Amino acid sequence: MARLFEAFLPSVSVDVSNALHICKAVRLWGLCFRQCTAHKVLLVVLMVLCNGFSSNVARSSVEARPKVVNIGALLSFDSSIGKVAKLAIEAAVEDVNKNQAVLGTTKLQLTMRDANYNGYMSMLEALSLVRSEVVAMIGPQFSVTAHVMSHIANALQVPLLSFAATDPTLSSLQYPFFVRTTQSDIFQMAAIADIVDYYGWRAVIAIYVDDDHGRNGITALGDKLAERRCKISYKAPFSPNVNQPDEISDVLFKVALMESRIIVLHAYPDNGLQVLKQAQHLGMMKAGYVWIVTDWLSAKIDTYCPLATEAMDDIQGVIALRMHAPDTHEKRKFVSGRSNLTARKAAGGTFGLNTYGLYAYDTVWLLAYAIDAFLNQKGKLSFSYDPGLSELQRKNLHADALRIFDGGNLLLQTISQINFTGLTGSIVFSDENLIHPAYEVINVIGTGFRRIGYWSNYTGLSVEHPEKLYTKPPSNSSSSQQLYSVIWPGQTIAKPRGWVFASNGRRLRIGVPNRIFYHEFVSVEGTNVFRGYCIDVFTAALNLLSYDVPYDFVAFGDGHSNPNTTELLQLISVGEFDAAVGDISITTDRVRMVDFTQPYMESGLVVVAPVRKLNSSAWAFLRPFTPVMWLVTAVFFLVTGVVVWILEHRINGDFRGPPRRQIVTIL
Numbered sequence: 298m299a300r301l302f303e304a305f306l307p308s309v310s311v312d313v314s315n316a317l318h319i320c321k322a323v324r325l326w327g328l329c330f331r332q333c334t335a336h337k338v339l340l341v342v343l344m345v346l347c348n349g350f351s352s353n354v355a356r357s358s359v360e361a362r363p364k365v366v367n368i369g370a371l372l373s374f375d376s377s378i379g380k381v382a383k384l385a386i387e388a389a390v391e392d393v394n395k396n397q398a399v400l401g402t403t404k405l406q407l408t409m410r411d412a413n414y415n416g417y418m419s420m421l422e423a424l425s426l427v428r429s430e431v432v433a434m435i436g437p438q439f440s441v442t443a444h445v446m447s448h449i450a451n452a453l454q455v456p457l458l459s460f461a462a463t464d465p466t467l468s469s470l471q472y473p474f475f476v477r478t479t480q481s482d483i484f485q486m487a488a489i490a491d492i493v494d495y496y497g498w499r500a501v502i503a504i505y506v507d508d509d510h511g512r513n514g515i516t517a518l519g520d521k522l523a524e525r526r527c528k529i530s531y532k533a534p535f536s537p538n539v540n541q542p543d544e545i546s547d548v549l550f551k552v553a554l555m556e557s558r559i560i561v562l563h564a565y566p567d568n569g570l571q572v573l574k575q576a577q578h579l580g581m582m583k584a585g586y587v588w589i590v591t592d593w594l595s596a597k598i599d600t601y602c603p604l605a606t607e608a609m610d611d612i613q614g615v616i617a618l619r620m621h622a623p624d625t626h627e628k629r630k631f632v633s634g635r636s637n638l639t640a641r642k643a644a645g646g647t648f649g650l651n652t653y654g655l656y657a658y659d660t661v662w663l664l665a666y667a668i669d670a671f672l673n674q675k676g677k678l679s680f681s682y683d684p685g686l687s688e689l690q691r692k693n694l695h696a697d698a699l700r701i702f703d704g705g706n707l708l709l710q711t712i713s714q715i716n717f718t719g720l721t722g723s724i725v726f727s728d729e730n731l732i733h734p735a736y737e738v739i740n741v742i743g744t745g746f747r748r749i750g751y752w753s754n755y756t757g758l759s760v761e762h763p764e765k766l767y768t769k770p771p772s773n774s775s776s777s778q779q780l781y782s783v784i785w786p787g788q789t790i791a792k793p794r795g796w797v798f799a800s801n802g803r804r805l806r807i808g809v810p811n812r813i814f815y816h817e818f819v820s821v822e823g824t825n826v827f828r829g830y831c832i833d834v835f836t837a838a839l840n841l842l843s844y845d846v847p848y849d850f851v852a853f854g855d856g857h858s859n860p861n862t863t864e865l866l867q868l869i870s871v872g873e874f875d876a877a878v879g880d881i882s883i884t885t886d887r888v889r890m891v892d893f894t895q896p897y898m899e900s901g902l903v904v905v906a907p908v909r910k911l912n913s914s915a916w917a918f919l920r921p922f923t924p925v926m927w928l929v930t931a932v933f934f935l936v937t938g939v940v941v942w943i944l945e946h947r948i949n950g951d952f953r954g955p956p957r958r959q960i961v962t963i964l
Contacts, residue, residue, distance in 0.1 A: 537565075
């Protein structure tokens with residue numbers, strides 16, 4: 298018996314994979330010694346242990362899950378969005394690991410790297426993360442870095458979940474492993490286009506940071522404005538690394554010379570405030586200007602609320618957007634619970650939670666649910682060497698540490714199929730974007746801001762919560778668009794006109810025919826002195842406009858002979874003149890060259906007749922019959938009767954008889 302245990306037990310402790318075979322052997326050995334009473338007791342104990350051991354081994358082979366799953370995050374810790382997202386991601390990992398209903402005994406192990414505002418450092422840190430064999434990466438927060446990291450994610454098949462990269466082009470088929478867990482700028486630009494159209498403006502000026510984030514966002518804005526018959530009249534890019542105020546001032550000087558006063562600013566939180574500060578210094582925040590900024594300003598205000606008094610003075614009257622997150626109990630509980638955390642961990646002062654922090658928190662939970670579904674589908678957390686990197690290895694580039702995630706495609710598929718409700722609302726993907734994109738439209742005033750409405754792709758602009766509108770049929774008609782009143786720059790509530798004549802623009806040249814007659818209509822008296830009825834009509838029409846139109850009258854003709862009016866109109870068509878004023882008749886040939894106003898005087902052949910006023914009555918039809926006309930009519934009747942009598946007398950008996958009878962017949 299002792300020899301038997303010595304034969305079997307070492308193999309159990311050394312090779313667990315053969316445990317089932319050992320248990321079967323013990324059962325078979327027990328059948329051979331049933332007759333021995335002393336052995337029976339020992340055999341029963343041994344068989345029970347083997348049965349329990351075999352069932353545990355079988356169960357562990359089916360339900361085996363890793364104890365730790367590595368995930369990475371790449372942020373800029375010192376940025377307005379990065380410092381909030383860092384705490385939100387750490388809090389989410391902590392909450393997921395405490396909740397065994399999500400991953401069970403499996404824990405998330407987070408590795409974070411600081412990109413430090415540098416695209417080159419971001420790429421190196423991304424390579425450092427994938428060397429740690431992470432199954433997914435959270436971030437980056439900048440679209441420029443996301444373009445570079447997406448190529449790495451595609452090559453190594455590691456899903457890249459970004460809560461802050463809003464560049465619309467990142468959703469293209471070129472980056473299949475890029476997953477945007479926030480709203481795309483395509484919706485933000487649609488909201489701005491709806492605001493511009495709502496107030497009746499038709500041209501805007503775009504000021505933007507000259508990188509992938511800025512250029513692609515403004516391109517999307519141009520497309521959305523074109524759908525509403527609006528346009529970007531001027532684009533003013535500035536460097537992403539601008540440090541000198543003079544560089545921004547040079548850009549704003551060019552903007553101030555343009556006609557449009559509707560300015561859209563698409564930048565980052567730090568350099569965006571520099572632009573607004575310089576605009577205030579140059580007098581571009583006064584009445585008549587309109588500033589519409591993207592959601593970077595709301596993120597800045599939410600993070601450092603309240604901003605410094607000087608900073609708030611620079612942004613009075615600005616309209617900004619903020620990603621909308623439903624005001625749920627879970628959101629309020631999280632914000633109140635984490636406020637002390639941010640105050641305790643903040644370096645150099647307290648800061649609050651912005652919407653990007655909420656999306657970063659939901660991104661971790663989205664990844665946790667996806668990893669759980671991935672493991673339930675028997676996904677493998679294994680990595681393999683890419684043979685294509687052998688050439689790099691021969692060049693001593695240390696590419697041997699890079700591994701392809703074998704389960705990357707399966708994990709990417711499970712991420713796109715996750716459906717849950719987070720702090721920011723429903724986390725469900727449709728066409729590679731989150732459903733129900735919505736923004737709050739806010740107006741900066743005083744020491745804070747005031748919400749003037751909402752925008753959603755479901756109903757457009759509205760003063761009601763998007764969640765309430767989702768229960769109603771969609772309506773994007775212009776009559777249903779609504780916003781509360783706005784206090785514009787310059788502390789005015791009157792809607793700005795949206796444009797002025799450019800300071801460097803030329804004055805209108807109005808051609809005036811210099812004739813030798815009909816001076817009552819147009820006359821040229823000396824240098825730049827024009828009089829006449831047509832001149833008075835023109836100046837009266839300009840006085841009815843709510844803005845000034847600079848113009849100059851230019852005489853056409855020498856005053857000694859009548860000029861050719863058709864030649865004057867031809868000069869308008871070629872650009873020599875902008876318009877013409879005078880007694881110019883409308884003909885078919887001239888209509889083909891220029892557009893005419895409605896005629897304000899008539900000419901041609903006319904008939905002048907006196908007018909008598911007569912009282913009307915029922916017998917008014919008898920007034921044209923004068924006594925002479927009555928006499929002539931009676932004579933014609935008699936003549937007609939006599940002619941008929943002459944023709945009928947000889948053949949018709951009715952015209953015969955006594956003379957009296959014949960006279961009666963004639964009458």
